[in-house]
Amino acid sequence: MKFLDQAKIYIKAGDGGAGCIGFRREKFIEFGGPDGGDGGKGGDVVIQCVANLNTLIDYRYQQHFKAKNGTPGMGRNRSGPNGAEVVVKVPPGTEIYAEDNETLLAELLEPGQRVVIAKGGNGGFGNAHFKSATNQAPRHANPGLAGDELTIWLRLKLIADAGLVGLPNAGKSTFLAAVSAAKPKIADYPFTTLHPNLGVVRAGDTDFVLADIPGLIEGAHDGAGLGTRFLGHVERCRVLLHLVDATQEDVADAYRTVRRELRAYGHDLESKKEIVALSKIDALDEDTRQAKADALQKAARKKPLLLSAVSGQGVQDALFALTREIGRAEKREEQESAEPAKPWRP
Ligand SMILES: Nc1nc2c(ncn2[C@@H]2O[C@H](COP(=O)(O)OP(=O)(O)OP(=O)(O)O)[C@@H](O)[C@H]2O)c(=O)[nH]1
Ligand SMILES: [Mg+2]
Structure with missing residues (x-):
């Protein structure tokens, strides 16, 4: 398409x-x-x-x-x-x-x-x-x-419940392909994904729509790479899943780069609920995995999920974390819309 x-x-x-x-x-x-x-x-x-x-x-x-x-x-x-x-x-x-x-x-x-x-x-x-x-x-x-x-x-601006963000090659499309029937292009070079892809994910008894967007790089808000134009498609998401490739040198730096771009883009993306995950953990041994997870935790100031879309490890946990956040956001929206208007006073 x-x-x-x-x-x-x-x-x-x-x-x-x-x-x-x-x-x-x-x-x-x-x-x-x-x-x-x-x-x-x-x-x-x-x-x-x-x-x-x-x-x-x-x-x-x-x-x-x-x-x-x-x-x-x-x-x-x-x-x-x-x-x-x-x-x-x-x-x-x-x-x-x-x-x-x-x-x-x-x-x-x-x-x-x-x-x-x-x-x-x-x-x-x-x-x-x-x-x-x-x-x-x-x-x-x-x-x-x-x-x-x-x-x-x-x-x-696509309407998805959850959005995938991360540097190019972080494994976003692989994740989407693993959890939904979507068939995004996957390859081991940056900018494989040139336009957003949507997939319907089933986790437990709830369905939600997950959006995969092209990777962000340093300076994307100035137009580097594919720019931040596609971030518009995750503006309406309730939660972001931020994937950080575990096989690269500096995971903390990768995390910060993407956060910086989200901040520069504005539109409230920065304050959106974010779930951080270290991806491709099947490619690492136990010790390096732990070291990378610690480094990422320090940068993100929260415990990252560990997952591999290839081996399937940790993928279910990530989906449940996403559904939980989506459910919470829905409840919050319901409450906000159901809040009784204050009685009128002169
Ligand atoms: N070993 C391993 N390799 C993975 C995993 N997930 C993705 N890869 C590989 O990483 C490369 C990039 O994956 P993509 O899914 O295309 O990455 P992306 O984040 O969509 O990249 P862009 O579309 O360029 O932004 C591919 O060669 C995948 O096969 C994983 O869990 N384990
Ligand atoms: Mg991709």
């Missing part, structure tokens, strides 16, 4: 139809009077969230969306039909930004959610509208109003 998490599209709502200037002409009817109908309303451009999409790739191929114009009014008091709307379908987790790519216009999280992003113009009144006692044969009608026209950015 191709993946695209950003797209710029141009949208134009339909213009309203013009009102009509018309007079009733019929045999034996004198002074038939004005009978020009109103123009129809232009169609809106609607952005709708649908469940079965997970990329914005469609918008690489089509970037222009125009709703239909309203039809002009007609004689014999006939109004023009309204223009049809166009629906732009996006995956859950899409944010809509204005042309500057900074002003957030809307956010679509739940399938079924719709926002009217560009309103169609109203149709103009026909001359039948303007008849009055003093002007019984008005010869003017209103033109239709123009529909909104704008350029917007769609930005996808």
